[in-house]
Amino acid sequence: MARTIETVAEELRIPSPAAQLRKRVFGHYGLVFGLCALAIVVALAVFAPLLTPHDPYAQDLMGRMKPPFWMAGSDPSHLLGTDYLGRDYLARLLYGARISLAIGLFAALISGLIGTAMGVAAGYFGGRVDLVVTFLINVRLAMPVVLVALAVVAILGGSLQVVVCVLGLLLWDRFAVVMRSSVLQVRDLEYVNAARxxxxxxxxxxxxxxxxxxxxxxxxxATLEMAHAILLEAALSFLGLGVQPPTPSWGLMISEGKQMMLFEPWLIAIPGVALFVLVLAINLLGDGLRDVTAPENRG
Amino acid sequence: MSEPVLRVENLTIDIPMAQGTLHAVRGIDFELKRGETLCIVGESGSGKSLTSLAIMGLLSKKMRCNAARLDFSGIDLRKQSPRAMRALRGDRMAMIFQEPMTSLNPAYTIGDQLMEALQLHRPVGRAEARARAIELLGKVGITAAESRLSQYPHQLSGGLRQRVMIAMALMCEPELIIADEPTTALDVTIQAQILRLLADLQREMNMAMILVTHDLGVVARIADKVVVMYAGEVVEKGSAREIFETPRHPYTRGLLRCIPVPGKTRPGEHLGSIPGIVPSLIGHMDGCAFRSRCDVAEVACASDVPVRRTGEDHMYRCIHEVQPGAPS
Structure with a gap:
């Protein structure tokens, strides 16, 4: 029988590349946790209409400020209680996840396209192109994101589209920096010459x-920037210059709850915890992906 | 059949640097016919690799390349557009690089990369490209060629990768193949195999081959013609027989003293060496570039050096008509 690489590997009991990858992924607890938590949030956002019978916009002024299930006097039909306009808090949380995820995804997509194009061009062509791109990156880094976003949103008015565009146009710097240096490393390898x-x-x-x-x-x-964009959206909404009410956004929910913070702390605790879990999950996923794909961790 | 595949006349390559212009290649010429192997010999920095890159049109834009003539099969390479050069590269002229470990893209299987080389230039379908890839892998001595196609470069050894690189260069049956130190990065045991393979394929496909190397042992085995370069200049040029039997230039003679000869070199005896280093090539240069390291140098070496010829093709650049102590 012909000894191919596969049969030799079998004799030596070298696990197949797929098995090695599986081991690296599932051996990385941060990555597994991040992946699971993100999957749960995505599932909750997608299936929100099936998970709650309530409309996140429907007000019920007679049933305002009902406490969540773990507190005395809670209403079993409103598991997480209601807010100051009597809207179901669970429904707002679930639909708010859609807003956060959409903003994270599209902002990362737009900035990813811009940053990658700039970084790859700078890394590959070098010379004057590189000088221009490096200058633009420095200009961008010198701008305080929150202040610029505040100013633009204040002029154009806050809406989901405006916030996505503003964040997308502001968060490309890390893409450009990372892509530029990665391409620089690869550009002069012989296989690029061989392709030429x-x-x-x-x-x-x-x-x-x-x-x-x-x-x-x-x-x-991209994963790290997605988390960054979600946090920024929450911050902008909290300041009243992001997504406008009555849209269910987690930042907006925290903002609306802050007046009652001392009396009804759960009003800000619930969206706050949700935000924390989502951002943590995405960051762990990004960290995990970096660890798993880094060549030095390949066993 | 006498029309040369490649004709290079007075090729110069200049690299502008902060300290001045570096004249990396200073007026070299040679020509090559179908079925011939030309070896370019010289130490690091003598301009061998730049010369081969210049023929392929792969020099970086910062380098300035001039030639009185740079013809490839009757095509003037100096006047080709980048698009026309792209169409020639890989199709009619191909190159094999020094580093087999990094010459293949780690992201694709070797089958993909081999087929790409053919499909870039020929309107062939996947099945046909695949068949050609298998055929060539067989030709370069890779067993179980079909199962190799789906493997990634990291699954192959250095010797196998270099064989794949050779197969890739031959996909379109080029007229000219340039191998830039193809065996430098390989184990000694593999080097001989790869060279033999290259020589056999070159004969079989009747290609013209340029082999860039600093290993005279390699040259002796497969060269028809030899160009010895020193500091960007051709110091001696001739048929392999002439270079090995009647070397004229002191540099060539020095190089030949550096190789051990079975039966002649006794154990414990010192091999020859050439003292000193290659001079800086920045700025204008007069006279013989080798004079600072030459053991027969004279005052006259600092002025113009005559180009001497013995026989039809054998030329060398030295003020000495006949080397002191050389067989004439």
Whole structure:
């Protein structure tokens, strides 16, 4: 029988690449926790209409400020109670998860496109292109994100689309920095030269030869920026310049609850914990992905 | 059949640097016919690799490349657009690089990479490209070629990767193949195999081959013609027989003294060495670049050095007509 690499590996009991990857992923508790928590939040957001019979916008002024289930006097039909307008808190929390996830996803997508294009161009072409991009990155880093976002939202008015665009246009810096340095590392490797020697065009080299080898860094940055965007949206909404009421946004819920903070602390505790869990999950996922894809951790 | 595949005349490559212009290659010329192997020999920094990159049109934009003539099969390479050069590269002229460990993209299977080399230039379907890839993997001596196609570069050893690189260069049956130190990064035991393979394939496909190397042992085995470069200049050029039997330039003779010869070199005896280092190539240079390291240098070496010829193709650059102590 011919000894192929597979049969030799079997003889030596070397686990297959897929098995090695599985072991790395499931051996990383942070990654597993982040993945599970994120999956739960996504599932809750997607299936929100099935999980609660209440409309997050429906007010019931007779049933305001009902406490959640663990406190005395709670109403079994409102598990997490109601807010100051009598809206079901659980429904608002579930629908709010949609807002947070959508903002995180689209802001990361827009900034990812901008930052990746700039970073790859700077890393691959170098020279003047690199100078221009580096300058733009420095300009961007010198701008305080929250202040710029506040100013723009104050002028254009707060809505979901405006917040997504503003965050997308402001959070590309890390993408650009990371992509630039990753491409710089890959650019001069021989296989890029070899691709040129078999007659590949520049576009083909960037898309086919370079991108697949730097995309793991891109995914890690994307998760971290997603968490960043979600936190910023919450902060902007809390300040009243993000998503406008009555949209159910977690930042807005905290903002509306803050007047009653001393009497009804659960009003801000519930969305606060939700925000904390989501951001923690995404960050753990990003950290985990970085650890798992880093070559030095491959056993 | 006498029309040369490649004709290079007065090729110069300049690299602008902060300290001045570095004249990396200073006027070299050679020509190569189909079925011939030309070896470019020289130490690090003598401009061998730059010369091969210049032929492929792969020099970085910062380097300035000029030539009185740079013809490839009747095509003037100096006048080709980047698009036309891309169409030539990989199709009619191919290159094999020094580092097999990094020359293959880790993100794709070797089958994908081999097929890409063909499909970039020929309107062939996947099945046909696949068949060609299997055929060539067999030709470069890889067993179980079909199962190798789905493997990734990290699953192959250095020798196997270099064989894959050779197969990739041959996918379109190029007329000219340039191998830039193809065996430097390999184990000694593999080096001989790879060289033999290259020489066999070159004969079989009737290609012209340029082999860049600093290993004269390699040259002796497979070269038809030899170009010896020193500090960006051709110091001696001729057929392999002439270079090995009647070397004229002191640098060539020095290089030849550095190789041990079975039966002649006695155990414990010192091998020859050439003292000193290659001079800086920045700025204008006069006279013979090798004079600072030459053991037969004279005052006259600082002025213009005549180009001497013996026979039809054998030329060298030295003020000495016949080397002191050389067989003439």
């Amino acid at each position: 020697a078999i007659g590949c065009s520049t576009r083909r080299i960037i898309l086919r030869e370079i991108m697949p080898n730097v995309v793991n860094n891109l995914i890690v940055v």
